[in-house]
Amino acid sequence: MFVVTAEKYFSSAIDIELNRKVDPRISVIKVKNTPPFSIYCNSFRNSLFKVMGVCSEFIENKVFFPDNRTQWRKAAFKKSMELINQYNIKVVYTSSPPFSSAFVGLKLKQELGEHIKLITEFRDLISKLVRSGSYKTTRRKSFFEYNLLESSDLVIVDGPHKIKYLKEAHKLTSSLENKIHYVYSGYPSSMNGATVKNKTCHFPKIIRYVGGIRGLSIIPGFDSILIKCAQRYKDKIIFEFVGSVEKKFKAKLTTHNLSNIRFINHVPHYEAEKLTIDADALLLLINDIPYSYIMTSIKIFRYIASMNPIFAIIPSYGSAADIIRETKTGVIFDPGQRDWGENFINSVGQFCSGSDFQFNPDIEVIRKYCSENQFMHIKNLILSL
Structure with a gap:
């Protein structure tokens, strides 16, 4: 080849x-x-x-x-x-x-x-x-x-x-x-469930976003919601952004000098995988722009493989939302709906306290999205030509 x-x-x-x-x-x-x-x-x-x-x-x-x-x-x-x-x-x-x-x-x-x-x-x-x-x-x-x-x-x-x-x-x-x-990209087999058995539990808990944030991916009003959330749960939660972040967006988040909003610059691929697994929860962002419903971010597969709860600020209709619902790996907050911000803040609060926060991922469905299974589908399609 x-x-x-x-x-x-x-x-x-x-x-x-x-x-x-x-x-x-x-x-x-x-x-x-x-x-x-x-x-x-x-x-x-x-x-x-x-x-x-x-x-x-x-x-x-x-x-x-x-x-x-x-x-x-x-x-x-x-x-x-x-x-x-x-x-x-x-x-x-x-x-x-x-x-x-x-x-x-x-x-x-x-x-x-x-x-x-x-x-x-x-x-x-x-x-x-x-x-x-x-x-x-x-x-x-x-x-x-x-x-x-x-x-x-x-x-x-x-x-x-x-x-x-x-x-x-x-x-x-x-x-x-x-x-x-x-055929989905899927997640690497190295991230299958065995790798997350002995994860570290942090206090304060870490909600981590892994990947770049720029341009149209920035959700209007998200910066204000995040600051409000970080202030409300100052001693209970840390928000970490791993990867390249647009300067204007980063400047807004650092205006209040909150110690529980942190940034980690671009890291190698293998390190990004480790940070995804090591988080207590993950943040997924997809802006509600035209045709965003057909987008399937590669990071979503690594997210679901990590077996961490996903706080997904994404359109409720589309590929990403379908995968999260099917795998039961997160909570969806549609940025096109009126009260998504307050619902997000309240859900983070429940996650911090451990009360009323339900997380029961479907492991068998998650395994379906392993890249090896997806590539077998491609192989069969090629052989059928």
């Missing part, structure tokens, strides 16, 4: 540890990024100047297609063709975003036709971004998504709500709809 990826990434969230865990039977081939992509990143993306940032977004939206890795895809296509011809590869599997990966897969299918089977995995949808008004997308990219659906032999998405959305967004025929299957 071969994995073709980029040699250099322009991201602060790269986990070097994951490179060391790659199965030795998998050859990872890193294709070098070439100008003007690297020049673009160095000149604009990492610039401290606001004007440069605006230029960066304009270039990303209007010039690069389907995303800002447009130069990388040329080299990736060339390398992929070499590997296919040399090793007589029959199956090409792409995962997006970045959507340039899907672009390479589409070009390979157009070039090789029935010689290969193309499996396209969507972890996000271009058409969703177009419909929600994101400035990073254009309708041209939405048409590109439809071409992918039409050309792929198999399409995988992370949740049933995405299938329903694609059907409505593109008015899919039954033959196209039958190509689409949902």
